[in-house]
Amino acid sequence: MKKVLALLMAVVMMFSLVACGGGETGGETADVTTYKVGVAIYQYNDNFMTLYRNEIADYFKTLETDTVKYDVTFVDGKNSMDEQSNQIDTFITQGMDVIICNLVQTSSAEVIIDKVVAADIPLVLINREPLGDNGDESYAGILDNPTVCYVGADARQSGTYQGEIVLSLEDKGDINGDGTVKYIMIMGDVENPDAQYRTEFSVKALTDAGVKVECLYQDTAAWDQTKGQELVANALTQFGKDIEVVFCNNDGMALGAAQALKDAGRVVGEDVYLLGVDALTECVEMVGNGEMTGTVLNDHIGQSHAAVDVAVKALNGEAMDNYYWVNYVKVDKAYVDAQ
Ligand code: BGC
Numbered sequence: 001m002k003k004v005l006a007l008l009m010a011v012v013m014m015f016s017l018v019a020c021g022g023g024e025t026g027g028e029t030a031d032v033t034t035y036k037v038g039v040a041i042y043q044y045n046d047n048f049m050t051l052y053r054n055e056i057a058d059y060f061k062t063l064e065t066d067t068v069k070y071d072v073t074f075v076d077g078k079n080s081m082d083e084q085s086n087q088i089d090t091f092i093t094q095g096m097d098v099i100i101c102n103l104v105q106t107s108s109a110e111v112i113i114d115k116v117v118a119a120d121i122p123l124v125l126i127n128r129e130p131l132g133d134n135g136d137e138s139y140a141g142i143l144d145n146p147t148v149c150y151v152g153a154d155a156r157q158s159g160t161y162q163g164e165i166v167l168s169l170e171d172k173g174d175i176n177g178d179g180t181v182k183y184i185m186i187m188g189d190v191e192n193p194d195a196q197y198r199t200e201f202s203v204k205a206l207t208d209a210g211v212k213v214e215c216l217y218q219d220t221a222a223w224d225q226t227k228g229q230e231l232v233a234n235a236l237t238q239f240g241k242d243i244e245v246v247f248c249n250n251d252g253m254a255l256g257a258a259q260a261l262k263d264a265g266r267v268v269g270e271d272v273y274l275l276g277v278d279a280l281t282e283c284v285e286m287v288g289n290g291e292m293t294g295t296v297l298n299d300h301i302g303q304s305h306a307a308v309d310v311a312v313k314a315l316n317g318e319a320m321d322n323y324y325w326v327n328y329v330k331v332d333k334a335y336v337d338a339q
Helices: 002-020 047-062 081-093 106-118 155-167 193-208 225-242 251-263 281-288 300-315 333-338
Strands: 033-041 068-076 098-101 123-126 148-152 181-187 213-220 245-248 273-275 294-297 323-325 329-332
Touching (some): 047 068, 047 251, 106 123, 106 148, 155 329, 181 193, 181 225, 193 213, 193 245, 213 225, 281 329, 281 333, 300 323
Parallel strands (some): 033 068, 098 123, 123 148, 148 323, 181 213, 245 273
Antiparallel strands (some): 294 329
């Protein structure tokens, strides 16, 4: 009877330990720490940021252990700075342990940084680099704060790679041989440094190499495929066969451009060249089969992992740097064939 009682006591004790969950259980049941992470994305309706967002979620899961869990909340800014600002306020009220933010507007960086810093929460900015007043300097709002950092890729590199892909072609983009490369530029969002730098540096690579260029048409399609298609269709109506190179600041818009070119009976690689950035899977396939001239890998895996790694550092109370850079990779036909 004594033995049965002892056994019963042991079972009761075991249950009370399990019921304590993360409390001071001691013994073999370890404590579980759950960190609250808030991730604000500028808008879900963006091909590249969707890949990036999903990888943040997946990567956090791989870092979980028996004792450390991450409760990650994602919010969609719907491309509205007001909406995103409210979402950050809510994250603060909810007591997030760290915030990862893909700003809707880089010009609002200061407001967001100020309130997150005041709430004593580490902040990891991603994808949209806040710039200084002259638009070309590291942003003091980041540099002044040891708990704020930016994780991204240097968009100048991606623009240069687009230009270099054109330079590597036999005719260097001058299909009709008149001595001038006539191009159109389909931009992302004008206030976004990725859009500005890609626009500038793609063309700069050509002019630095002594190639004469002429911009026939430049407009913004806000990173969007449908708008990209509309703009390229417009440009084709205005300039027709004169267009030799179509530069798009991202692959989403390049997909739209590819459709518009097809509709107009143009053939990429024969009477026009088409460049994008991101290396979306379908675009890499198109580079392989000649439907696109080239793209540039915008490494969403490298960037999302770097962002999560630095967020975890901050959660562990470790110091973080102010900037983390991930390289772009040039994706032309030779690169795809070699894969
Ligand atoms: C990507 C675009 C994306 C944008 C969002 C850029 O780095 O190339 O595809 O729309 O980020 O901010």
